[in-house]
Amino acid sequence: MLINQEIENIIKRYKDKTFIKDLTNKKEISFEKFYERSVRVCNYFQSLKIKQGSRILVQMENSIEYFYVIFACLLGGYVVCPIDTEIKDEKIKKLEKIIKPSLKIRKKIDVKFYKNNINIVRRKVPYIIIFTSGTTGEPKGIQISNFAYLGSAISYSKLAGYDNETNLLHFLPIYYNAGILNTFYSCFFAGSQITLANKISAINIINFWENILEDEINSFHLTPEIANALSKLKIPSKLKQKISKIKIISTGSYLHQNIVDKFEKIYMVRILSCYGLTEIGGPLTIQNWENTFIEGSVGHHSNEVKIKIVNIKNDKHIHIKTPYIMDNYINEKGKIDKPKLKNGFFDTGDIGEYKKGELIILGRRKDIVKKGAEIISLAYIENEIMKSKIVDDVIGIAKYDIDKGSKIYMFVKLKQINNLDSDINFIFKYLKKKLKKIEIPDKIIPVPVIPKTYNGKAKKEVLEKLYF
Numbered sequence: 001m002l003i004n005q006e007i008e009n010i011i012k013r014y015k016d017k018t019f020i021k022d023l024t025n026k027k028e029i030s031f032e033k034f035y036e037r038s039v040r041v042c043n044y045f046q047s048l049k050i051k052q053g054s055r056i057l058v059q060m061e062n063s064i065e066y067f068y069v070i071f072a073c074l075l076g077g078y079v080v081c082p083i084d085t086e087i088k089d090e091k092i093k094k095l096e097k098i099i100k101p102s103l104k105i106r107k108k109i110d111v112k113f114y115k116n117n118i119n120i121v122r123r124k125v126p127y128i129i130i131f132t133s134g135t136t137g138e139p140k141g142i143q144i145s146n147f148a149y150l151g152s153a154i155s156y157s158k159l160a161g162y163d164n165e166t167n168l169l170h171f172l173p174i175y176y177n178a179g180i181l182n183t184f185y186s187c188f189f190a191g192s193q194i195t196l197a198n199k200i201s202a203i204n205i206i207n208f209w210e211n212i213l214e215d216e217i218n219s220f221h222l223t224p225e226i227a228n229a230l231s232k233l234k235i236p237s238k239l240k241q242k243i244s245k246i247k248i249i250s251t252g253s254y255l256h257q258n259i260v261d262k263f264e265k266i267y268m269v270r271i272l273s274c275y276g277l278t279e280i281g282g283p284l285t286i287q288n289w290e291n292t293f294i295e296g297s298v299g300h301h302s303n304e305v306k307i308k309i310v311n312i313k314n315d316k317h318i319h320i321k322t323p324y325i326m327d328n329y330i331n332e333k334g335k336i337d338k339p340k341l342k343n344g345f346f347d348t349g350d351i352g353e354y355k356k357g358e359l360i361i362l363g364r365r366k367d368i369v370k371k372g373a374e375i376i377s378l379a380y381i382e383n384e385i386m387k388s389k390i391v392d393d394v395i396g397i398a399k400y401d402i403d404k405g406s407k408i409y410m411f412v413k414l415k416q417i418n419n420l421d422s423d424i425n426f427i428f429k430y431l432k433k434k435l436k437k438i439e440i441p442d443k444i445i446p447v448p449v450i451p452k453t454y455n456g457k458a459k460k461e462v463l464e465k466l467y468f
Contacts, residue, residue, distance in 0.1 A: 041072035077121035141330030153185035162190035253456035281324025
């Protein structure tokens, strides 16, 4: 893959076209100007005598300048390490010990005094370290090369149907992988426009649809959490027709089918799911409209991706082979761990089915539990609880039990509390009509909130510390 040639072709083809429009700061920048300013940032790094391959920690709020830094690292052969702005000092110190950054960027860089000419790195080199938290909450870095990361972005761009007519509303945090690969690089290589809005929060989500009216937005990505929150908003009927023409893609954690259905009822549009893991380069599949009616479906993939189902102890393990696979893990001691591959295939940790090129997710293996002699999916029970109509959110945890094999606990956030005992009894009665006896939870625990990461993954370790 000739990175420099791909980039130069895009810059020449879309030279004066708007690449990023910043709604907050009321400014916009063309493809050519974006490239020039990214080059200047790269020259700034070089003026500090930072060597190629060095790691640069970035902890900034969403901005065009953030994108300059990310792109400059690509051009100059630096390893960018985007970090959540809300991470506290103690955890930041842990991350710094792991990555040992040569430079930390926490504010905008004034680039006007730096040159705008460099030699783009042409070879395959480490490019990005994305941090995720495991079940223990300890940070774990996933390092991916420039070739793999951009190759995945180009592939996903085609899957998503991006082109030079696409105008994508970007409100995901940039430290989040989908805020870089899905909604930045994939747009760049398609010649699409990015309309940059404020990062969505519980405070400003009420004004979300005003961004849609600002510009000719025709695409955006959201998380299941945001989809659920938007399903509670009331909007003018005149806006519904505009929304119904927008391509909306869900990224992150599992999207419950009832949220998809509820969203369509309100906005007259289906949310498309995509599937991927940071370890395998990000998103590798995306749904078509018809796939959205098949529960668990995450759609089809590109030809360069290979998927197979491996039956192990009655579990259907999803293994994926892709040219976009990570280079390695950076563990909590800063050491490198190679990913475990078998014949080039990566074990995703998910279980599912694969039929005629369509991938169907049945759940995470850690969310599949054995109770008695049966195998039970926590995701399936969660989905049924969501259908009870009095539950706003739910997450299940299984704990080992010497007699039953496992006990199932469901943590529920109620839409409103009338009488806790009556509400819990209502859920149990509902489930008895929908589930087999062995699938009925051993206990349903009401909670004021279910702690989650930005991409919607529940922090089960927090609940376990509080309730067990």
